Amino acid sequence: MAGLSVDPELVERAIRDEPGARDRLLEASLPAVLTWTTRLGGPKVDPEDAAHDALMIVWTKLDALRSPQRYSAWLYGIVRRVLAAHRRRAWVKRWVPGVDPELASERSATPAAEAESSELIRGVQEALEKLPPKQREVLVLCELEERTDVEVAEMLGVPLGTVKSRLRLARARFAQAASRLKLDRGLSAHKEGA
Amino acid sequence: MSDTDLLKRFAAATEASADARNRVLRRVQLSKDEGAASALLRELPEPSDFAIARVLARLRASIAAGERRSLPWSPAPLAAAAVALAIVGLGLLLTPRLAEQPSAVLIADTLEAVQTTVNTPAPGVELSYTGWGYVSGSERQPRIHWAAGSLHVDVEPDAGLDVVIETPNASVRVVGTVFDVDVHDLGTRVRVARGKVEVACELGVTTLLTAGDEATCVRTSPANLLTFAVAARERHSAPDRVLALATQGLDLEPDAGPVRDELLLVRFESLMQLQRHREARSAADAYLQSDAAPRRTDVLRTAAKLAFAEGACSLAVPYLDALERGGGATAQDLRPLARCLRPTDPGRADALLERAAAMEAAP
Numbered sequence: 261m262a263g264l265s266v267d268p269e270l271v272e273r274a275i276r277d278e279p280g281a282r283d284r285l286l287e288a289s290l291p292a293v294l295t296w297t298t299r300l301g302g303p304k305v306d307p308e309d310a311a312h313d314a315l316m317i318v319w320t321k322l323d324a325l326r327s328p329q330r331y332s333a334w335l336y337g338i339v340r341r342v343l344a345a346h347r348r349r350a351w352v353k354r355w356v357p358g359v360d361p362e363l364a365s366e367r368s369a370t371p372a373a374e375a376e377s378s379e380l381i382r383g384v385q386e387a388l389e390k391l392p393p394k395q396r397e398v399l400v401l402c403e404l405e406e407r408t409d410v411e412v413a414e415m416l417g418v419p420l421g422t423v424k425s426r427l428r429l430a431r432a433r434f435a436q437a438a439s440r441l442k443l444d445r446g447l448s449a450h451k452e453g454a
Numbered sequence: 455m456s457d458t459d460l461l462k463r464f465a466a467a468t469e470a471s472a473d474a475r476n477r478v479l480r481r482v483q484l485s486k487d488e489g490a491a492s493a494l495l496r497e498l499p500e501p502s503d504f505a506i507a508r509v510l511a512r513l514r515a516s517i518a519a520g521e522r523r524s525l526p527w528s529p530a531p532l533a534a535a536a537v538a539l540a541i542v543g544l545g546l547l548l549t550p551r552l553a554e555q556p557s558a559v560l561i562a563d564t565l566e567a568v569q570t571t572v573n574t575p576a577p578g579v580e581l582s583y584t585g586w587g588y589v590s591g592s593e594r595q596p597r598i599h600w601a602a603g604s605l606h607v608d609v610e611p612d613a614g615l616d617v618v619i620e621t622p623n624a625s626v627r628v629v630g631t632v633f634d635v636d637v638h639d640l641g642t643r644v645r646v647a648r649g650k651v652e653v654a655c656e657l658g659v660t661t662l663l664t665a666g667d668e669a670t671c672v673r674t675s676p677a678n679l680l681t682f683a684v685a686a687r688e689r690h691s692a693p694d695r696v697l698a699l700a701t702q703g704l705d706l707e708p709d710a711g712p713v714r715d716e717l718l719l720v721r722f723e724s725l726m727q728l729q730r731h732r733e734a735r736s737a738a739d740a741y742l743q744s745d746a747a748p749r750r751t752d753v754l755r756t757a758a759k760l761a762f763a764e765g766a767c768s769l770a771v772p773y774l775d776a777l778e779r780g781g782g783a784t785a786q787d788l789r790p791l792a793r794c795l796r797p798t799d800p801g802r803a804d805a806l807l808e809r810a811a812a813m814e815a816a817p
Contacts, residue, residue, distance in 0.1 A: 280705070291508055299498060400495075431491050438491070
């Protein structure tokens, strides 16, 4: 789980531009930012490009952050805006040679299992991408990052009731999409695990 | 046909198929079971360490290059249109020189890769590598930002190329040569096969290497700087050199911990050697703030002496008091403490003198 966990003291030091603090802050934030851009970006967005751009904004605009305690919400706001901008200019493609071998090797042992796993991942991504962006982000933040609805409401700057209703709708739509895409394997695996 | 028959035919025609029933059942099951959605979502992979390292390397390269990307939300559409028009206008006036400034290109592979990848980022420059980094700059002045792994560089001699390889710990400048750069956890190693290169390490040491030479720039980390500072002290290097290393380490290690404690101690001792007593006492204060501070007793005693040297009992009392309360005080510590406390607390002063006398009388 690449949830964001950054010490507010580190944020304060980074705002004061203490030596090395900004660099540490970027390092600490990167896994969560890359997770967000991967899961929320959709098919047209290169998550690494988006993560890079979001963190460059953090690097240059950190002085604008008023309260270090709000870093998580501030950072998420930046990621949202960067993703929106990247979706708009998604026709620009970056050259990335090769695949990510680490990821490919760690997920599956055999070609058949790899194909099955890739198919499921693609299916889940497709189901996720069928959700409206506002529902998708609530589902990802609550289900994947295990954030409470109160936390998510604070991050998104919306009332708690809105988060709850978006989550309910997102779950229902995701379930519909998953069912249509016949993503039964995940469900049966979950049942077997239970 | 009777109404009943009609209804029966309608019922038969509209009866849900087994497939449809199963689909709805699955959907209901998914909707009811929140955990099922979570289980499916968890199939999505986390970003790999490789991806994280790749983005981090790009970020550092961008920051080092002073890149200031246009912020996605900042330019107003009108401003963007004006910029676009200006670019078109300039394009009509000037001959495009696109080859002069190629955009940063990612060159990526895995550290575990068996096969070496060969890349020619500019005419006269050939890179063979297992690892990852970026190329920016121009064809005449390629800048290779090498993040991790092994890089073999072959630069055509006398071609007027200005090639610089930047690693997290070193900067290698070369004109016409063949050499290897290895970036690993401990630092950057440069080996020259042919020609000359100038290696500037992160710590500011610049070395000229010729064919057959090898140099390693050690990664700047608080622990490494502590090692260097201690080694420099043991080699009897100049105290200001030891002090500089300890101070650099402290700048990198703002968090409390044994490395910071030791760096503070080295700083304190160096300042003492340099006879910068007031600064030494401040360094002692910083060291004593740590709960661990294994050399607490010695530092308290020395700081008290420094405070007395400044001529003030009031400055020395906190150190001697801490010594006494910590159980590390000797008779030689208790007597000056009693003397300082006598005007304000004669009772405690007498008690301290009695303890000092008892300590001295003890075999």
